[in-house]
Structure formats: C-alpha cells, structure tokens
Amino acid sequence: MKTTYRNALCGELNTEFVGQTVKLCGWTDTRRNLGGVLFIDLRDRSGKVQLVVNEEVSANAFAEAEKVRNEYVLCIEGEVVNRDAENVNPKMATGEIEVMVKSLTILDTADTPPIYVEDDDKSNEAVRLKYRYLDLRKPKNQKMLKTRAQVASIARNFLNDEGFLEIETPILGKPTPEGARDFLVPSRVQKGKFFGLPQSPQLFKQILMISGVDRYYQVAKCFRDEDLRQDRQPEFTQIDMEMSFITKDDILPIMENMIAKIFREVRGIELETPFIRMTYQEAMDRFGSDKPDTRFGMELTNISDIVENSEFKVFSGAVKKGGSVRAINAKDAQGRLSKKTIKNLEKFAAIYKAKGLAWIDVSDGEMKSPILKFISEEEKNAIFERMDAEPGDMIFIVADTDEIVCTALGQLRLELAKKLEFDLSGKFNFLWVIDFPLLEYDAEAGRYVAKHHPFTAPLDKDLPLLETDPSQVHADAYDMVVNGVELGGGSIRIHNQDVQEKMFKALGFTMEDAWKQFGFLLEALKYGTPPHGGLAFGLDRLIMMLMDIDNIRDVIAFPKTQNHSCLMTDAPAEAQLDQLIDLGISIDEIL
Amino acid sequence: MKTTYRNALCGELNTEFVGQTVKLCGWTDTRRNLGGVLFIDLRDRSGKVQLVVNEEVSANAFAEAEKVRNEYVLCIEGEVVNRDAENVNPKMATGEIEVMVKSLTILDTADTPPIYVEDDDKSNEAVRLKYRYLDLRKPKNQKMLKTRAQVASIARNFLNDEGFLEIETPILGKPTPEGARDFLVPSRVQKGKFFGLPQSPQLFKQILMISGVDRYYQVAKCFRDEDLRQDRQPEFTQIDMEMSFITKDDILPIMENMIAKIFREVRGIELETPFIRMTYQEAMDRFGSDKPDTRFGMELTNISDIVENSEFKVFSGAVKKGGSVRAINAKDAQGRLSKKTIKNLEKFAAIYKAKGLAWIDVSDGEMKSPILKFISEEEKNAIFERMDAEPGDMIFIVADTDEIVCTALGQLRLELAKKLEFDLSGKFNFLWVIDFPLLEYDAEAGRYVAKHHPFTAPLDKDLPLLETDPSQVHADAYDMVVNGVELGGGSIRIHNQDVQEKMFKALGFTMEDAWKQFGFLLEALKYGTPPHGGLAFGLDRLIMMLMDIDNIRDVIAFPKTQNHSCLMTDAPAEAQLDQLIDLGISIDEIL
Numbered sequence A, B: 001m002k003t004t005y006r007n008a009l010c011g012e013l014n015t016e017f018v019g020q021t022v023k024l025c026g027w028t029d030t031r032r033n034l035g036g037v038l039f040i041d042l043r044d045r046s047g048k049v050q051l052v053v054n055e056e057v058s059a060n061a062f063a064e065a066e067k068v069r070n071e072y073v074l075c076i077e078g079e080v081v082n083r084d085a086e087n088v089n090p091k092m093a094t095g096e097i098e099v100m101v102k103s104l105t106i107l108d109t110a111d112t113p114p115i116y117v118e119d120d121d122k123s124n125e126a127v128r129l130k131y132r133y134l135d136l137r138k139p140k141n142q143k144m145l146k147t148r149a150q151v152a153s154i155a156r157n158f159l160n161d162e163g164f165l166e167i168e169t170p171i172l173g174k175p176t177p178e179g180a181r182d183f184l185v186p187s188r189v190q191k192g193k194f195f196g197l198p199q200s201p202q203l204f205k206q207i208l209m210i211s212g213v214d215r216y217y218q219v220a221k222c223f224r225d226e227d228l229r230q231d232r233q234p235e236f237t238q239i240d241m242e243m244s245f246i247t248k249d250d251i252l253p254i255m256e257n258m259i260a261k262i263f264r265e266v267r268g269i270e271l272e273t274p275f276i277r278m279t280y281q282e283a284m285d286r287f288g289s290d291k292p293d294t295r296f297g298m299e300l301t302n303i304s305d306i307v308e309n310s311e312f313k314v315f316s317g318a319v320k321k322g323g324s325v326r327a328i329n330a331k332d333a334q335g336r337l338s339k340k341t342i343k344n345l346e347k348f349a350a351i352y353k354a355k356g357l358a359w360i361d362v363s364d365g366e367m368k369s370p371i372l373k374f375i376s377e378e379e380k381n382a383i384f385e386r387m388d389a390e391p392g393d394m395i396f397i398v399a400d401t402d403e404i405v406c407t408a409l410g411q412l413r414l415e416l417a418k419k420l421e422f423d424l425s426g427k428f429n430f431l432w433v434i435d436f437p438l439l440e441y442d443a444e445a446g447r448y449v450a451k452h453h454p455f456t457a458p459l460d461k462d463l464p465l466l467e468t469d470p471s472q473v474h475a476d477a478y479d480m481v482v483n484g485v486e487l488g489g490g491s492i493r494i495h496n497q498d499v500q501e502k503m504f505k506a507l508g509f510t511m512e513d514a515w516k517q518f519g520f521l522l523e524a525l526k527y528g529t530p531p532h533g534g535l536a537f538g539l540d541r542l543i544m545m546l547m548d549i550d551n552i553r554d555v556i557a558f559p560k561t562q563n564h565s566c567l568m569t570d571a572p573a574e575a576q577l578d579q580l581i582d583l584g585i586s587i588d589e590i591l
Helices: A059-065 A125-130 A139-161 A202-210 A248-267 A280-287 A313-320 A339-351 A377-386 A402-419 A497-506 A511-524 A539-547 A577-583 B059-065 B125-130 B139-161 B202-210 B248-267 B280-287 B313-320 B339-351 B377-386 B402-419 B497-506 B511-524 B539-547 B577-583
Strands: A021-033 A037-044 A047-054 A073-082 A097-108 A184-186 A194-196 A215-223 A235-244 A276-279 A324-330 A358-361 A394-400 A430-434 A439-442 A447-450 A477-482 A485-492 A532-538 A585-587 B021-033 B037-044 B047-054 B073-082 B097-108 B184-186 B194-196 B215-223 B235-244 B276-279 B324-330 B358-361 B394-400 B430-434 B439-442 B447-450 B477-482 B485-492 B532-538 B585-587
Touching: A021 A047, A021 A097, A037 A059, A037 A073, A047 A059, A047 A073, A059 A097, A139 A215, A139 A235, A139 A248, A139 A539, A139 B139, A184 B184, A184 B577, A202 A215, A202 A235, A202 A511, A202 A532, A235 A248, A235 A539, A248 A430, A248 A477, A248 A485, A248 A532, A248 A539, A276 A280, A280 A402, A280 A430, A313 A324, A313 A394, A324 A402, A339 A402, A377 A394, A394 A402, A477 A532, A485 A539, A497 A511, A532 A539, A577 A585, A577 B184, B021 B047, B021 B097, B037 B059, B037 B073, B047 B059, B047 B073, B059 B097, B139 B215, B139 B235, B139 B248, B139 B539, B202 B215, B202 B235, B202 B511, B202 B532, B235 B248, B235 B539, B248 B430, B248 B477, B248 B485, B248 B532, B248 B539, B276 B280, B280 B402, B280 B430, B313 B324, B313 B394, B324 B402, B339 B402, B377 B394, B394 B402, B477 B532, B485 B539, B497 B511, B532 B539, B577 B585
Parallel strands: A047 A097, A276 A430, B047 B097, B276 B430
Antiparallel strands: A021 A037, A021 A073, A037 A047, A073 A097, A184 A194, A215 A235, A235 A532, A324 A394, A358 A394, A430 A477, A439 A447, A477 A485, A485 A532, A585 B585, B021 B037, B021 B073, B037 B047, B073 B097, B184 B194, B215 B235, B235 B532, B324 B394, B358 B394, B430 B477, B439 B447, B477 B485, B485 B532
16 A cells, blocks of 8 residues: 555554654544644544654644644654653554654645544434545444455455356346336437336346356345335345256355355354254244344244133134234343333234234232233143243233234344343354245235245245145245344246246236246246256345444445435436437426 | 266366266257267356267166257266277367266256357347347357456456455436436436436545545446447446555556456466556657557658648648648558558548548559659658658658548558558557546537546646646546557546636636536535545456457347347336336327
8 A cells, every 4th residue: 555655554553663754644533732742643544643743853844734624634754653651542553653743744625524533423314424425434434345345355255266257237127017116217229118227137147047157146236216214225235146056955055154254254253054944934933033033032932722712712712713822931021121111012013913912920920911810820820831931031922813923923022132131242143044935925916926036946845736726835945044134035946937937827927928027038948947046145234234233324335315315416316408308208297 | 066966067077087977967069869879068167078878878868868959958977988099089178088978867958049059150149149148158158258257356356455445336326417428217206306327436436535445446337328339338347446645656557467467367468567658649649549559560750841841732731731741651561552442541541531641652663652743852752761661661641730640640550550461469569648638629619628537637747737728738647558449547636626626617617517517526625635546447348358359249248239229138128107107207209
C-alpha cells in the first residue's frame, strides 16, 4: 500500500517503527490544541495513530496544523517515537507510539460533518444513509466492507479449488410471470417488450449443467420487486452454485466445508461437520419451524393422546377434528414472566392463528392456571410426566390444526427464549433441513404450488405418488439453517423431461402454459441432461450472521430504504421525456 | 470432482490408470458399431475418452449401448486398458488408452441435436445461439468459459494481494441524462420514477474513495442501451478499480503487473514491463490513432515543410490553411497492390473524410503516380529522402486538416497492414497512451465536452489554463492499448470541489445543472476527499485478445444479438398487463 504519498499505514505502526521517518495520509479523526502542541489522531483504512505537531519542532507544520479541522485530509512526514509510559493508550492499537510531525500538508479541507465519524454515532439512519460516505468511514463499517470482501474471496477460492467455474449469467433476462415480482426493463430496440432482472440465475445455471459445465458458481446479483421488510433489499447477493453428476450426499459436505472454512478464517470458530440432517417433518414436530433454532431445547411435545378424551373440549375437540394438542416446557420460568407478559404471549400466539394459549405453572405457585379447573388431576399429572415438569417450570399448550399448533408454539418458543434472556451468544448451531414437501396447496388459487420451484426433483421413492397423491411427495431439497436463520437452500433438480412434465401437471399447468413460460428449459431437457443439483447462499445474511448484525442495510455498501430509495443519490428519479419517448412508454396518470 | 456417479474424469485418463476400474459420466460424442463391438467417445468437461463395449465382455452393457445415440448422457464402469499400438490416436489427449466397459447406464436420452457439437461446426450463429447449451458443449467454448473464469480469478487474487477490496455497487442506480443511453427500470413503489442501470460504477467508486476505502475493485456488470456494433453488448463486464493517495506513477505499474500476470498464467507469455508511455499527441502524430498498433512501423511522417510552396495546390493549400501533408511508406508494397486495390484504398480514405489519397511508387514502376506531373523533381526527392524510400516501396499521402490527415492515414496504415498480410500473430505490443486532451469541442452542441468524463483531473501544470484556454488543457488520463485495441483506461480524478466547479464551467454547465445531475458527488467532495484515480478494463475484450477471438459474442456465456435479443430465452418478451399496471406505465401505441 506504499505510494508516492505515503510509505506506511496509520494503524500498522508499532514500536518496531520507532526511530523511522514515515509518510502517512489520512483523515483527521480528532484534534486537540494544548498550546504550542497539537495532537491529531490521523485515520486511514488500517486504523488510527496519534500525531504530535510541536511548534518548536516545526513552526511551518504547526501553522498548517492549526488550520486543520475534523475530516481534513492530511499528508504528513514525521518520526515514530515511543510514548511516555504515562501516555501509553492501551485502548488504541497504536497506543504505545506516536508520530512527531516534521511536515504537514492539507490535501483537502472538510466542512463540519453532519454525523459523527465514530462507531457510537447515534445519528438517525436516514441521515447516515444520505451521507453514506461519512458513515462508511466508521471503523465498524470499514470492518464490514473488509469482511464482506473476505468472505466472497474465501468462497470463490474454495469453489475454484473444488472445480467450480465462475460464469456470468445475464442481468437483462426474460420476465417471469410466476413467483415474486420482477423488475422490468423496457426495451428500446424492441419497443413494447421488456427484459426482467433475474430473481436468481436458476434457469441459467440448469442450462449450464446441460451445457456440460459440470460445476458452476457465481456471486450473483438478484432482484425482487417486493415491499421491503427489515431483512430484504430490492437487490441482494447470492453465492449461487450448481453441480452435475451428483446426489445430495455429494453436495452437502462440500457446502459444509465451505461454510466451515469461512467461519474458521473470519471468526476463528471451528464448526463441527458433518452438520446434522433433520427432516422437515422432524423440524416441524420438534421445533415448530422449518428453520429450527437448536441452540436451546424447549422442544414441542405432542400430548394429544393424553387429552383426546378430556372434558376440556378445546383440547379433545382439536384432536377429534384431526388436529393436535402440543406443549412446550419453559424450564424454571416461573416468577420470571409477569402476568402481563403472559397476556402478551397469548396475543403473540394469536398472530400465528392460535385461538388460545393455555399455561400451567408446575409448582402451583401464585399464578393459578385458568385451565386447571377444566382438566383432571390425572391428565395434569400425565402432562407433567410427559413434559419432564419440575417445580418452577411453566408449560404452554396450544390445541388446533397441526399446522397452527406447530407454528404458534415454534414462534412462542423463540419469543420465550428472548423473554427469558437465554444466553445464546457465540453459539452457531448448523443443520440441514431435508425432505421438504414438494408441493403446497394454495387454497386461494385452488391448486398445488411448488414449495421451492417447479424444477425441484421429488425423492426417487416418492416419484410414483406424483400423479396419484402429490401432497405426499417429498422434495430432494435441503436448506442450511443456523440459529433459526435459513442461510441457504437448494435441491436436486429434475433432469428428465417426462418427470418435468408430470411436475407441471401436478402444478396445474397445461403443457402449453409450461412451454410458454419455460419452453427453452423444456427444449434443452430434450438434448441430454445430467443429473444435477445446487444451492444458493444469501451473502448478505451470511455477513449478518458472521458479524452479529441485525439490519441488512448495515452489511451493504449502498443499501436502499424500505421504499426502494437510495438516499445518497436520490434514486429512483424522474426520467427525461425524450428517454421515455425513445423507449415507447408513458407514465400513467394517477387517478 | 469425484462424486457418487464417478471416480474419474474422461479427459484426465492416461496410461497411469491402466488396470484400474473407473466410473465415468458424460455425453456421447461419437458412436460406431463394428458388429459385436461398439466404440463410444465419451465427453465431459475435461475432454474425451474412447469406450469399448464388447458384447462378449458384457452382454447387458452391449444391449444398452446399442440404444445410445449422440449426446445421450451415460454413466459407465470399466477398466482402463492400453490401446494396441496400431490403434493409438496421437491426436487425442487420451489416445493411448481406452476403457473396456463392464456396465453402462443411460442417464438421459437426447433428440438429434440441431447443431454439431464440435469445434468446426458451421451452423449459422442464430441457430447456435438458440441452442446455446449445445454450442457451449463444444471444446472451444468450454475452454472459453474456463479461461474467462481463470482470468477473473487471477485478477481478483492479484488485486486482493495488492490491498484492494471487492465492493459491490448498486445495479439499481440513478438515471444519468448525459453520455450513452441508460437502461431504465420503472419503480413500482415510487410510480413515475425510474432507476438507471449503471454504465459504469464511476461515481460510486469515487464515493468509496471519499469513504476511506483506499483501494476498491469490482468485476462489474455495466449497461449501455446502444445500437449494437460487432464489439458491443448491452451488458458487458469491466474489471473496475480505484485507489487513493496515488499518482499515475503508482497505478500504472500495478495494472501492468496484473495484465502481465494474466498473460503469463493464461498464455505463458512474458510481457516486458514497464510498458512504453506515449502521449496522445505522439500517438496521433506517429500512428494517426489514440490506440496505436505498434506491432509494425509504417509510421506517419509530416512532409508539410517540403510541399508548403508546391505548385500542387492540394498540398500547399492544405498547409496554408493550417492543415498538414503527411505520408506513410508501405515498404516493398509495389506489385502487391493492384490498381483496383489502390482505387479501393482511395475510397477507404474517403470514409475518414480525406478528400483524396495521393500515392507514389518509388521505383517509377508500372504504376505511374498521377501526382508526379504536379510536383517538382526536387519535392519528390525530398519526400523520398524524408520517407526513407527505396525501390519497391509505395508512398501514400494525405493533405487536409491535421485531424483528417492523421485519422485517415492512421486507418489506411491498418488497412495496408491487412492488404499486405503482415504477420502479426503472437505479438502483443502493450503501451500506455497518456496526456489526452481534457476537452473536445462539440461543434453541434457549440460547447466543450469531456473527452473522458467530467471528473477527470487536468494535469497539474495545465490547471491555470482551465479558465483561460480550456482546449489546451491535458487530462491526467491513461489508456492501456495493445495491438491497436484499447484494453482499459482511466484517470486521476478531481479531488477538490473548486477544480470540479471550474471543470463544470468549462463544460458549459451552470452550477445548478451540475448540482442537479451530480449533486451527491459535489456534496461528498465537501467532506475531505483524498487524491485518487483508477481505471477499468473490459473483461470481454481482454478475453478476446487472450484467445484470438474476433466476435464478442463468442466470449460471453449467454450473449445478445444486435437487436438485443437472447435467442435462447426469447428475451425481451411481452410483459403482462397487470405487471405494467403495477408499475404505472403504458406502452405507447406505435403511430
């Protein structure tokens, strides 16, 4: 990093440099004038170092330094010296030394910055994003940019070593009517037609397998025109890959090794491989989620058999209607959840469609369970035994359809972990969730839809069911889950035109529709397709996980807000009329 | 690359494998039935190997193999054996061995492919692009994909080692009214507004320098909605970078080393560094081009002084009007250019606005120069001496404004090199062209426009001229040129708001206009900007150069045609009405 302007970096100086003359460049982080001596903390990408500008050492440098304000860009020359023992700053990486300045040049001045360039700046997010270039100067954001680049680099080199080729697929693609909303790009050359920005390179990567590429990857930009939630951006990045002549047992270990390598090199954490594989059904039964957080227990337990004949109709009725009654045991929670908190938990469960939330405090403490009057002593004891209940525990019960029971209790379990302040820090519990249902019934559309996408292969053993009982078919799909977050997912793909056509039939597509939408893939499947499969990781989420960051906007250099704005550049913006005329489109008047 | 399906790759087998049982997968490249023995060339990404399926060895495998047709996907198990001496195929990398098949499974069948999957396939390009997945199976295209991935990887690792961070900049950017045409993306959330796809990450990379990133790079997708020429695509890829606290003398050697590393690792060619640096003026004077092909001489020579008082008014008149008369000497060309060719060269020069093309055959051979009757013997001899003329040479002369003379002769020089069939193969003559004019006068607009872009810094020494005589200001810009092709270019940027404002004034912008278009950059320049500069290489062109490929569509996995179509997917396509309603736009009726 030596250049004409400098021969060292601020943050890399230490006692080994003592006695050397260094040339440094950077930004003025702080500045104190002690009368005849100026102290400046100079900051560059590598960190900070303290400069001492003494009028007696260099009157010129001192005169210049007196003009310096925060964020001025400086180039200085000076000697590295040890600090006096009492001035050593153990909080600063370069705190044992300082630089006695001999000459100082102001390369650029700076207005007073509208935000503080420091990690604990409390400016509101809109201001930070407008002045993103100042926000990015903060050490934590510099670290984020470095980590992001590092992770992409580790992934690339790992995949290169495994024989994957990075191949660019088009950004100007074909619009897809299904799935999430596409961003459209009007074509000027073919007026009235549109490109679609890719939601993922799914079809292209399958085409690459048909092309004989064998192993493909791409750190790929993907686009979805959705209303933004906290963890979504209109453009996001995937580490996307696909392999030929493989089964799930080939691809999962490679992916585990890649993720393990990233955690080792970035966090110094050794992940245990192979990751546990858990079926979708087991994940739902035990954790009420297809992305279970396994850092703690509090698992779901089915108590339907105990209460199926209960006088308490809420329980027995649910079982009779084909649903179930399940419970979780919040160990030692009694006394740590107020009545008000419990009321709120009932409301919380209602979000997930649970019509009620029953609870029992095991020790019959102060908080009398309202359901005790409805269930028999025998039932209560059987529940306690099944739930391993001990004095101090609290048991939460939901009765409804299986889906509602599992989802509501699964979410309640996560909520309780927060309320009870489980210490989960530093734990990374990885697992694979496999054997998802291939199809989901969409009551609104009155037909099945693909749970992943229409190219996902059924498990071989379930293939005969595809035409007879599609709801029972499992997909050869897999999601990598860590701490309750889906980090990536994929599947083995259909590589046979017959199976692909059966899949489209199960989805209620006429073959005409299927050909209209995916004709080029169906055509390609005619000419010799290898068995293949792949997956994609969300790079943004991976960085969030690695850096313990909650907000996706904090792991992207230039993020967009919830209404798709870039506050720094003011995109999107109005187009000029002649641009629209060129494109042959008009803006509708708002009625 | 071992998987459940295979334990070896076809193209990697050799005599060291003899005696081993291998499992292979791939596509049927060719198939011959010699009655009881079937020979199949099996192809995977690594290459081909000959399979022998003998009815006597395995009746099952033979029965299955009889069904096999070209491009069927197979999985086989067999033993690697030496070929008989007379059957060794020295043209095939695996030609010393073959595989005696014990079992054979057809993984997928294939219809008869509409193109030949071989390098010398002569199918027309439209068919090849429609069936791009078959086209990509050809060894030459597999090699292209590998080379492209390799080059990107070498560049990335080189830049990582030099301290550059790869940072993603947005694809959904702000539309820019200036320069080439943007692709626009209508915003659904903010109806009536548009994103613009980036023509380059120029503003973002400067913002990153202001953010303290110090060294940035990106293998970046860029977009230009232009009518396509042979060497342009609506989306293309740049290796884009920017550095802080540097001068040209810091950045050029790093870039030379990167390119040298790529040529070394991909082509085994050692480039001589540092590259020559040639000013724009010298390039124009000597080669009539700002991207001179220096693989051969035939340089332009100014003969204005010789003919300034000539009776031949075409010559003397041009000089008197402030233009010039210049010549090139096509050594030993006499007899190798027919009269018809010379007529065509005159027409060729006219394309570049030359009103005429004079020529002299030095030995007074059969082709009598029509201009000899107009110029004196003394003038002719002076020209011959100046041009180092020898018998057999032919001299071509153009008289006009400097710009027309240089451009026409520069192009003529390239055309003559083709006509005279200069052997230029295997030569890579790299150089930097520097010190470009900062501004160009746009007669149509009646004002100056930036030759590079409005953020290019003037040379320090020319700074005072920016307000007094802008046409004389040189830019601190640099282009890397090889064999007459611009591989990349960039500049030191303006890092000071005052200079940036002067630049906008020279370009005839009101500050209001400038702020409207580039306000966020001007705002950012207020808060402490380091001296910085960068450049970008065209990855597509670099691959073309490395692989001696003429057509840009042959170095892109999924290219578009001249009317912006992807023939494989049929993009662009019609959008659904509800998508357009969501976006608040309508398609204009064509009048």
